[in-house]
Amino acid sequence: MNYTNIGNFPKTKLQWLWENMKGSRGIYIAGMLGTIVYNVLQLTVPYYSGKIVDLFLSGADARENLRTNSNLFYHLLICMVGFTVLRGVIVYVDCMVYEHVSQTVLYRVRNFLYDKIQRQDMTFYSTYRTGDLMTRVTGDLDAVRHMVAWVIRMVIESFSLFGAVAIYFFYMNWKMALCLLIISPLVFFIIYLFKNKVAPMHAKLREKLAQMNTYAQENISGNRVVKAFAREDYEIKKFDQANRDYADTNKATGMVWLKFFPYVEGIADLLPVVMLAVGGVFLIRGEMSMGDYVAFSGLIWAIANPMRQMGNIMNEFQRFSAASQKVMEIYYSQAKIKDAEDAVAHPERFDGKIEFRDVSFQYEDGDLPVLHDISFTVQPNETIAIMGETGCGKTSLINLIPRFYEPTKGEVLIDDIPIETLKLADLRKQIGLATQDVLLYSDTIEGNIAYGDSSIDQKEVEKFAKYSAASDFISKMPEGYDTVVGERGVGLSGGQKQRISLARALAVKPSILVLDDTTSAVDMETEKQIQESLKHLDFPCTKVIIAQRISTTKEADKILVLQDGHITEAGSHEELLAKKGYYYELVRLQTGIDDAVVENSANEE
Ligand code: GTP
Ligand code: MG
Numbered sequence: 001m002n003y004t005n006i007g008n009f010p011k012t013k014l015q016w017l018w019e020n021m022k023g024s025r026g027i028y029i030a031g032m033l034g035t036i037v038y039n040v041l042q043l044t045v046p047y048y049s050g051k052i053v054d055l056f057l058s059g060a061d062a063r064e065n066l067r068t069n070s071n072l073f074y075h076l077l078i079c080m081v082g083f084t085v086l087r088g089v090i091v092y093v094d095c096m097v098y099e100h101v102s103q104t105v106l107y108r109v110r111n112f113l114y115d116k117i118q119r120q121d122m123t124f125y126s127t128y129r130t131g132d133l134m135t136r137v138t139g140d141l142d143a144v145r146h147m148v149a150w151v152i153r154m155v156i157e158s159f160s161l162f163g164a165v166a167i168y169f170f171y172m173n174w175k176m177a178l179c180l181l182i183i184s185p186l187v188f189f190i191i192y193l194f195k196n197k198v199a200p201m202h203a204k205l206r207e208k209l210a211q212m213n214t215y216a217q218e219n220i221s222g223n224r225v226v227k228a229f230a231r232e233d234y235e236i237k238k239f240d241q242a243n244r245d246y247a248d249t250n251k252a253t254g255m256v257w258l259k260f261f262p263y264v265e266g267i268a269d270l271l272p273v274v275m276l277a278v279g280g281v282f283l284i285r286g287e288m289s290m291g292d293y294v295a296f297s298g299l300i301w302a303i304a305n306p307m308r309q310m311g312n313i314m315n316e317f318q319r320f321s322a323a324s325q326k327v328m329e330i331y332y333s334q335a336k337i338k339d340a341e342d343a344v345a346h347p348e349r350f351d352g353k354i355e356f357r358d359v360s361f362q363y364e365d366g367d368l369p370v371l372h373d374i375s376f377t378v379q380p381n382e383t384i385a386i387m388g389e390t391g392c393g394k395t396s397l398i399n400l401i402p403r404f405y406e407p408t409k410g411e412v413l414i415d416d417i418p419i420e421t422l423k424l425a426d427l428r429k430q431i432g433l434a435t436q437d438v439l440l441y442s443d444t445i446e447g448n449i450a451y452g453d454s455s456i457d458q459k460e461v462e463k464f465a466k467y468s469a470a471s472d473f474i475s476k477m478p479e480g481y482d483t484v485v486g487e488r489g490v491g492l493s494g495g496q497k498q499r500i501s502l503a504r505a506l507a508v509k510p511s512i513l514v515l516d517d518t519t520s521a522v523d524m525e526t527e528k529q530i531q532e533s534l535k536h537l538d539f540p541c542t543k544v545i546i547a548q549r550i551s552t553t554k555e556a557d558k559i560l561v562l563q564d565g566h567i568t569e570a571g572s573h574e575e576l577l578a579k580k581g582y583y584y585e586l587v588r589l590q591t592g593i594d595d596a597v598v599e600n601s602a603n604e605e
Contacts, residue, residue: 031097046298048080054291102149131214143323158306350511352542358410385553388562432510452508470499494521
């Protein structure tokens with residue numbers, strides 16, 4: 001797999017995240033500072049309540065103080081309430097900041113990924129399954145969003161709260177602080193052990209999710225096959241298995257923390273005990289005031305909670321890590337087939353000369369070459385027909401013209417320009433392609449025909465439909481050209497789909513028209529009609545036509561016969577008949593008549 005540069009990204013995950021916060025970094029930093037501030041502000045309540053207890057509630061002079069210095073009492077009370085309100089406001093604004101930035105990052109990365117995926121080459125699409133890609137732009141990206149919106153905030157919250165309280169504890173009574181904090185490094189050690197255990201679980205979990213999504217996606221889009229073979233029960237079972245796998249892995253991942261949880265919880269629960277025992281002794285010995293004791297007790301949670309939260313944070317961090325790995329794989333993937341750095345623009349039409357020079361080709365994931373030393377030339381406006389048994393390499397050959405793949409040897413030239421020196425968009429805009437398996441969009445018939453050039457008007461759409469012998473059946477449909485066809489053209493017959501696909505290829509008025517078995521599903525009569533209109537298009541156009549029927553190929557200027565990736569015969573209908581090879585046999589087979597008649601029919605042409 002050339003697209004998976006696992007662990008080999010130019011940036012670390014956090015650097016990558018930072019890069020994608022561009023434009024929101026300032027506000028995000030402000031948000032992080034806000035988190036620190038509102039956590040430090042947590043100290044104000046115990047601080048002021050400690051003061052109030054010491055001055056006005058406990059101690060010998062409490063009553064006296066309240067009478068003589070009630071102003072200070074109210075001052076402390078107002079400060080306590082004021083800071084609490086202020087803290088509430090900061091938390092509120094802060095939440096908005098995190099949500100805003102995380103959605104901005106999500107939006108940006110999702111668009112970027114979509115753009116990347118759009119621009120990938122064919123090998124990419126045969127490498128990645130749709131369900132897996134969908135998981136990356138949905139579930140995985142959400143884990144990235146969660147990192148920005150929640151995990152980072154929690155890390156800062158935990159550390160700032162812990163840090164502030166630790167400092168405050170030392171400021172109040174360093175001995176007491178030391179007794180409470182001495183056990184905290186143990187928590188980090190436990191979390192470290194937890195991380196090592198849970199990281200691979202998240203990687204696995206993410207794979208299971210992608211697996212489940214892939215099953216669902218393939219099954220839904222292939223539902224017709226499922227129904228045809230009455231395999232519903234089998235598919236339901238298959239999905240159930242994937243679903244169970246995912247649920248089990250999810251459960252197992254959750255369980256990992258349960259193994260470590262008792263230790264962390266135990267340490268956290270130990271804190272109040274230490275407080276009671278050691279604090280009590282200090283209190284009795286007079287080494288600590290009642291106010292300080294209240295402040296300590298009131299803040300014990302602020303060091304216990306971050307400890308408890310650590311497991312959760314680490315869990316979410318590992319989820320982010322596994323997901324961002326998948327997202328970054330696409331983010332940093334590079335299409336192999338792309339514009340060369342010095343690619344030449346060619347906005348104007350081609351004359352339409354096509355030349356293959358010694359072209360050999362092998363799929364990257366294939367074991368053997370599919371095409372061997374293919375050489376031929378088609379002059380502008382000529383028609384070339386390609387024939388050959390199934391699997392002999394016809395589709396592979398024409399896929400080299402729009403540079404869907406690149407030859408492993410030799411080169412393809414259009415108008416004597418090597419196509420790899422042209423800008424891809426300029427090259428492909430000039431090629432009208434009707435692929436072997438027709439894919440229509442869930443859109444109106446008009447929308448489908450005008451897909452390659454949405455600027456053409458209704459009249460032109462109708463003209464191209466006429467060229468492809470589609471206008472008759474379209475006008476018979478209830479809403480004519482406005483009829484919406486279902487996903488992948490559901491609601492149309494195979495031959496109807498092919499004709500719309502042909503109209504779509506013609507509608508870009510291409511300099512080169514490539515038809516891959518486009519009339520295989522239409523009847524002879526309609527095919528003849530299409531042949532006739534292709535001869536009289538109102539724009540110049542070189543045609544490359546893959547076909548099995550002699551009736552389609554015999555009028556071509558040149559016919560290529562491919563066998564196992566080699567050109568074995570090349571020439572006009574008459575020339576090939578005279579050769580008495582594969583083509584000749586094909587004619588005999590298809591016309592069902594003997595040699596003499598075949599030759600006669602050739603002479604008549
Ligand atoms: P029909 O359309 O059936 O008439 O065949 P074709 O002549 O168009 O054959 P095509 O060019 O599609 O395939 C030629 C050979 O390449 C076959 O042996 C295929 O198995 C192989 N092939 C086609 N597509 C791929 C691909 O994406 N990857 C790999 N590895 N092999 C492929
Ligand atoms: Mg094919």
